[in-house]
Amino acid sequence: MMSGPTLLLLGCGKMGGALAKGWVDAKHPPRLIIIDRKLQNAPGNSVIYRQVSDLPKDTRPDFVVLAIKPAASEAMLRELSQHLGSNLENSALLSVMAGKNCATLAKASGRDDRAVIRTMPNTPASVGAGATGIYFSPQVTQSQKQLATELMEQVGDVVIVPHEDDLRSVIAVSGSSPAYVFLLAELLEKAGTELGLDQNASRKLARSVIYGAGKMLHDLDDDASVLRNNVTSPNGTTAAALKVLMTEENWPQSVRKASQEAVRRAKELDD
Ligand SMILES: NC(=O)C1=CN([C@@H]2O[C@H](COP(=O)(O)OP(=O)(O)OC[C@H]3O[C@@H](n4cnc5c(N)ncnc54)[C@H](O)[C@@H]3O)[C@@H](O)[C@H]2O)C=CC1
Numbered sequence: 059m060m061s062g063p064t065l066l067l068l069g070c071g072k073m074g075g076a077l078a079k080g081w082v083d084a085k086h087p088p089r090l091i092i093i094d095r096k097l098q099n100a101p102g103n104s105v106i107y108r109q110v111s112d113l114p115k116d117t118r119p120d121f122v123v124l125a126i127k128p129a130a131s132e133a134m135l136r137e138l139s140q141h142l143g144s145n146l147e148n149s150a151l152l153s154v155m156a157g158k159n160c161a162t163l164a165k166a167s168g169r170d171d172r173a174v175i176r177t178m179p180n181t182p183a184s185v186g187a188g189a190t191g192i193y194f195s196p197q198v199t200q201s202q203k204q205l206a207t208e209l210m211e212q213v214g215d216v217v218i219v220p221h222e223d224d225l226r227s228v229i230a231v232s233g234s235s236p237a238y239v240f241l242l243a244e245l246l247e248k249a250g251t252e253l254g255l256d257q258n259a260s261r262k263l264a265r266s267v268i269y270g271a272g273k274m275l276h277d278l279d280d281d282a283s284v285l286r287n288n289v290t291s292p293n294g295t296t297a298a299a300l301k302v303l304m305t306e307e308n309w310p311q312s313v314r315k316a317s318q319e320a321v322r323r324a325k326e327l328d329d
């Protein structure tokens with residue numbers, strides 16, 4: 059990594075906290091300054107302030123990382139730009155928010171031509187296994203692109219998308235979808251107990267299978283369909299189960315509809 063950037067993290071809740079944890083555990087931790095009104099324990103060597111007005115006025119962040127709710131972001135950016143004045147001049151914004159486009163964020167930060175890096179990470183970043191989509195506004199410099207990409211690569215895989223609207227599809231595929239995988243773990247555990255397994259045994263097996271299948275997808279180059287077929291003996295138990303799941307109106311339609319709903323909501327949050 060190039061010389062470590064100074065990050066000012068606005069909001070250290072579920073997503074900001076996942077990134078902060080991933081970053082402080084990474085090989086080249088950035089310098090982390092956090093503003094969060096509730097956070098109790100500072101991750102690693104980071105420093106916490108409760109509100110923008112508590113921040114030392116000579117703070118010069120390379121990146122202002124926005125990990126608050128979209129609705130709160132414009133007011134907080136306006137306050138930050140007033141508080142830091144010219145010290146914010148060369149800072150880029152790095153948003154992880156599902157809503158608010160680059161132009162809106164740049165404007166709220168006091169400069170329409172501000173460099174904005176819009177990203178969509180996910181909570182597995184907390185264990186270094188995140189997946190992040192990144193879009194760079196035209197104002198982002200080559201060195202800012204490199205720093206931001208390396209920063210997100212410290213907590214997982216990165217895909218750079220050419221159009222800002224592509225981030226809505228990233229939300230559907232990897233931003234929101236860890237929740238679907240966790241739901242699958244919940245449902246498998248429940249099905250196991252309904253079939254007579256002890257709850258702890260069922261929980262252990264359900265979690266383990268998702269980890270194991272995920273690790274195979276991560277470590278091996280085979281298509282997911284090949285890995286699926288390797289489990290599916292002709293006329294066996296898996297074939298019987300998949301016949302239910304793969305019926306068009308079951309998983310294929312549900313996953314397509316859920317993805318479309320995530321994109322619809324992302325559009326609403328973008329204004
Ligand atoms: N949770 C997730 O899996 C993902 C969330 N995101 C995005 O991350 C953003 C944050 O979401 P979460 O982390 O889930 O929410 P959260 O509610 O867990 O975190 C927000 C944090 O910001 C702090 N905060 C809010 N307003 C503040 C203010 N005015 N002053 C000081 N601290 C303030 C809160 O104390 C809280 O810790 C959202 O924009 C969301 O779209 C993006 C990808 C995944």
Ligand SMILES: O=C(O)[C@@H]1CCC=N1
Binds near residue numbers: 156229233234
């Ligand atoms: O649910 C949300 O809006 C955020 C964005 C992606 C995951 N959580």
